[in-house]
Amino acid sequence: MAGQPVSEVRKFSETGCRFNGKLNGEGKTPFLIGVAGGTASGKSTVCKRIMEKLGQVDKDHAERQVVCISQDSFYRELTSAEKGKAEKGQFNFDHPDAFNEELILRTLKDILAGKKCEIPLYDYRTNSRSETQFQTIYPADVVLFEGILVFFFPEIRELFHMKLFVDTDSDTRLARRVPRDINERGRDLEQVLNQYMNFVKPAFEEFCSPTKKYADVIIPRGADNTVAIELIVQHIRDFLNNRVRKEETLPPSPVHASWRTNPPDGHFTRPH
Ligand SMILES: Nc1ncnc2c1ncn2[C@@H]1O[C@H](COP(=O)(O)OP(=O)(O)O)[C@@H](O)[C@H]1O
Numbered sequence: 622m623a624g625q626p627v628s629e630v631r632k633f634s635e636t637g638c639r640f641n642g643k644l645n646g647e648g649k650t651p652f653l654i655g656v657a658g659g660t661a662s663g664k665s666t667v668c669k670r671i672m673e674k675l676g677q678v679d680k681d682h683a684e685r686q687v688v689c690i691s692q693d694s695f696y697r698e699l700t701s702a703e704k705g706k707a708e709k710g711q712f713n714f715d716h717p718d719a720f721n722e723e724l725i726l727r728t729l730k731d732i733l734a735g736k737k738c739e740i741p742l743y744d745y746r747t748n749s750r751s752e753t754q755f756q757t758i759y760p761a762d763v764v765l766f767e768g769i770l771v772f773f774f775p776e777i778r779e780l781f782h783m784k785l786f787v788d789t790d791s792d793t794r795l796a797r798r799v800p801r802d803i804n805e806r807g808r809d810l811e812q813v814l815n816q817y818m819n820f821v822k823p824a825f826e827e828f829c830s831p832t833k834k835y836a837d838v839i840i841p842r843g844a845d846n847t848v849a850i851e852l853i854v855q856h857i858r859d860f861l862n863n864r865v866r867k868e869e870t871l872p873p874s875p876v877h878a879s880w881r882t883n884p885p886d887g888h889f890t891r892p893h
Pocket residue numbers: 623658659660661662663664665666667797798801842843844845
């Protein structure tokens with residue numbers, strides 16, 4: 622997620638997540654929400670609004686009940702030839718092959734197992750992940766995973782308990798992307814427009830837009846759609862309240878894999 626603070630700085634290794642038995646919430650299956658949509662549709666902003674409305678942004682990262690992760694953290698390492706292309710805006714970052722699908726899957730499975738995770742920190746200026754830093758994701762009750770292709774890979778798509786698609790028209794998205802890429806991602810105008818015409822727009826039509834059909838909720842106009850955001854927030858509040866009620870009435874028990882298909886509170890059913 623753009624601008625998300627780094628909660629801890631340590632060396633990232635591709636071994637994925639590490640278990641931390643000391644944390645609150647450890648071992649609990651979080652409610653996993655996928656948030657897809659075209660570039661600059663407002664995915665990060667929608668997630669931020671949800672976090673704000675749930676009073677999460679001022680909390681210490683380790684204390685948050687709701688956390689957000691960006692698929693952009695999982696861009697794969699490029700070869701030196703690909704790096705050269707990327708510097709000129711000639712690499713296709715909007716194709717599914719640009720992502721490390723296996724690392725996404727492993728990380729989300731670890732998150733669903735209630736483990737503490739370390740995810741790569743991505744730098745758009747160098748088109749690569751940091752060699753020395755990573756972001757710590759602490760076990761939480763609700764995890765938002767946002768990105769252009771979060772519903773593309775079937776195995777990953779299957780993991781979500783709820784799927785949202787942020788639907789913002791392409792003129793608005795381009796108008797937002799140009800200044801963002803110039804100001805925040807170190808690009809120049811010509812490069813942004815060439816990349817958009819050659820890769821971003823065609824890949825949106827081929828890979829991202831067709832995944833809208835998998836969404837449970839489509840959010841037209843993104844973060845401007847306060848009614849849709851409030852409905853989603855209310856659904857999350859209900860989930861959190863149900864979980865507290867269940868914990869007050871049930872004896873402590875390990876996470877049951879069967880919750881994925883036979884949930885105690887009915888919130889984990891998926892239509893797709
Ligand atoms: N509803 C909105 N109105 C105005 N600007 C917005 C709105 N939503 C997002 N933006 C801006 O557009 C850019 C892209 O938004 P972002 O949420 O990062 O999109 P995404 O995560 O889909 O790429 C950012 O600069 C953001 O501040």
